[in-house]
Amino acid sequence: MIKLTNVFKAFPKGGLALKDVSFHIAKGEFVFLTGHSGAGKSTVLKLVYADEPPTSGEVRVSGFNLSELRRKDIPMLRRRLGIVFQDFRLLEDRTAEENVAFALEVTAARRATIPARVMRVLTQVGLAAKAQAYPRELSGGEQQRVAIARALVNEPTVLLADEPTGNLDERATRGVFQLLRDINASGTAVVMATHDLDLVRQAPYRVIELQEGALVYDSAVDELRDQAASP
Amino acid sequence: MRLVLREALLIFRRAPLLSALSVTTIAFSLFAVGLFGLVAVNLQQALRQVAERVEIVAYLLPGTPIESITLAQKDIEAFPEVASATYVSEDRALARARAELVEFRDVLQELERNPLPGSIEVKLKAGFRDAEHVNEVADRLRGFGFVDDVRFGRDWVEKLDRLQQIAAAVGLVVGAAFAAVAVIIIGTTIRMAVLQRSREIAIMRLVGATDGFIRRPFLLQGAIKGMLGGLVAIGLSYGAYVLINRWLIQAAFFTREQAGTVVIFGTLIGLFGSAASVGRHLRRV
Ligand SMILES: Nc1ncnc2c1ncn2[C@@H]1O[C@H](COP(=O)(O)OP(=O)(O)OP(=O)(O)O)[C@@H](O)[C@H]1O
Ligand SMILES: [Mg+2]
Numbered sequence: 001m002i003k004l005t006n007v008f009k010a011f012p013k014g015g016l017a018l019k020d021v022s023f024h025i026a027k028g029e030f031v032f033l034t035g036h037s038g039a040g041k042s043t044v045l046k047l048v049y050a051d052e053p054p055t056s057g058e059v060r061v062s063g064f065n066l067s068e069l070r071r072k073d074i075p076m077l078r079r080r081l082g083i084v085f086q087d088f089r090l091l092e093d094r095t096a097e098e099n100v101a102f103a104l105e106v107t108a109a110r111r112a113t114i115p116a117r118v119m120r121v122l123t124q125v126g127l128a129a130k131a132q133a134y135p136r137e138l139s140g141g142e143q144q145r146v147a148i149a150r151a152l153v154n155e156p157t158v159l160l161a162d163e164p165t166g167n168l169d170e171r172a173t174r175g176v177f178q179l180l181r182d183i184n185a186s187g188t189a190v191v192m193a194t195h196d197l198d199l200v201r202q203a204p205y206r207v208i209e210l211q212e213g214a215l216v217y218d219s220a221v222d223e224l225r226d227q228a229a230s231p
Numbered sequence: 232m233r234l235v236l237r238e239a240l241l242i243f244r245r246a247p248l249l250s251a252l253s254v255t256t257i258a259f260s261l262f263a264v265g266l267f268g269l270v271a272v273n274l275q276q277a278l279r280q281v282a283e284r285v286e287i288v289a290y291l292l293p294g295t296p297i298e299s300i301t302l303a304q305k306d307i308e309a310f311p312e313v314a315s316a317t318y319v320s321e322d323r324a325l326a327r328a329r330a331e332l333v334e335f336r337d338v339l340q341e342l343e344r345n346p347l348p349g350s351i352e353v354k355l356k357a358g359f360r361d362a363e364h365v366n367e368v369a370d371r372l373r374g375f376g377f378v379d380d381v382r383f384g385r386d387w388v389e390k391l392d393r394l395q396q397i398a399a400a401v402g403l404v405v406g407a408a409f410a411a412v413a414v415i416i417i418g419t420t421i422r423m424a425v426l427q428r429s430r431e432i433a434i435m436r437l438v439g440a441t442d443g444f445i446r447r448p449f450l451l452q453g454a455i456k457g458m459l460g461g462l463v464a465i466g467l468s469y470g471a472y473v474l475i476n477r478w479l480i481q482a483a484f485f486t487r488e489q490a491g492t493v494v495i496f497g498t499l500i501g502l503f504g505s506a507a508s509v510g511r512h513l514r515r516v
Pocket of ligand 2: 042
């Protein structure tokens with residue numbers, strides 16, 4: 001599904017953002033990506049959605065080898081991913097509905113099917129009633145739900161979320177997190193970068209922790225080792 | 232296609248001010264080109280009118296039989312360069328002199344014998360009214376046995392020649408400079424439009440839009456802006472033309488084809504300017 005093997009990432013200006021990172025995320029998993037600010041969480045996600053190429057090592061996502069990916073293949077990869085950010089990244093001059101429909105229009109989706117598919121995901125995120133609202137008329141939590149609906153409408157196999165609750169208060173955070181859990185429960189893998197440790201502790205999901213670009217903890221690996229160590 | 236059109240129109244609706252600014256900029260850039268073109272067109276026409284007066288006169292020996300003259304006239308008219316060959320008899324030459332040279336009417340009146348020779352006046356077709364062709368035709372005229380002398384104002388033809396060459400060269404250089412400036416200015420306004428929408432472009436890429444999909448609405452709106460700019464430029468030029476005609480000199484306006492060329496030029500600048508700006512932007516992100 002998502003497989004990083006000995007990945008290094010150096011930015012032209014700035015040091016080594018990722019140092020020898022390897023992990024494998026299977027279909028349907030829920031994974032927390034944690035670490036302090038600057039640890040490399042966003043960089044990992046950028047590699048996965050081909051916003052940046054790895055400096056060395058191999059990144060495989062949903063059948064694509066990103067080291068060999070040509071520019072014109074990037075849209076095909078992105079259509080299999082759903083991506084959500086801390087700052088929502090909605091188009092300000094389009095309604096919730098239009099923002100979601102937009103993600104379908106750019107693909108080869110059949111025009112006639114778009115309205116129904118849009119309403120279905122908006123219902124799924126609990127915003128069917130606000131379909132006609134513009135982003136400025138929505139709360140942060142609601143905007144993030146629209147962004148999640150947009151990420152879901154192409155029926156991705158993985159949802160990548162970079163601090164999706166970073167701009168939300170506690171209540172909205174719980175709501176959005178619950179929504180991501182529901183999405184995962186229905187079979188979509190979720191990779192969520194966060195430094196909200198309360199959230200991480202709340203749920204029994206896999207945790208991958210980065211520190212200054214290095215992978216220092218992966219619960220999937222380390223728990224197995226711990227179990228093996230204890231008699 | 233409907234989607235592309237909708238997105239293109241959305242670009243106008245979202246940034247009406249910037250769009251109006253681009254159209255205005257394009258219009259004034261093309262207007263400058265158009266004004267210059269108008270000057271060029273009029274200058275060319277003036278030169279053409281002057282060139283139309285280029286005439287070669289073959290003076291005939293006295294006593295040449297009229298049959299030979301008629302035959303020669305036919306021959307000359309068959310030259311590829313020649314538009315017309317008119318025979319002016321000795322009598323007609325005198326009559327003309329009397330009519331035109333009023334000051335000498337008395338002198339001419341008193342003549343016992345007509346001193347003026349008969350002649351064949353040769354006009355050349357457009358495109359052959361330059362020194363080289365005039366000389367050639369003059370040489371051929373001299374070849375007729377009964378032709379006494381051939382006159383065509385050599386200096387004058389050569390000067391006209393040079394004037395036309397200079398006008399063409401200056402026109403080309405200044406016109407190209409104007410067009411280049413227009414392209415640069417228009418390119419800048421289009422780049423502004425692209426930059427203004429860079430956030431939107433980034434989001435489009437994020438949700439899996441291909442470069443072509445992102446580019447198409449920009450190309451369409453660029454072409455529309457260029458076309459509108461071209462039309463406004465023609466309108467402005469027409470206004471200038473009306474003013475010039477009323478207050479300064481009798482001038483000519485663009486032909487339908489020339490006006491069409493300005494509009495097409497605007498459309499193409501809009502199209503290729505957008506293509507270049509969006510392409511550059513996409514390559515960088
Ligand atoms: N485009 C870039 N150019 C240069 N350096 C960069 C770039 N993007 C990230 N970095 C560097 O890479 C390192 C990791 O950044 P990254 O954004 O992945 O951290 P993060 O874990 O997401 O942090 P945060 O929790 O603050 O979002 C940082 O040191 C950062 O300065
Ligand atoms: Mg980050």
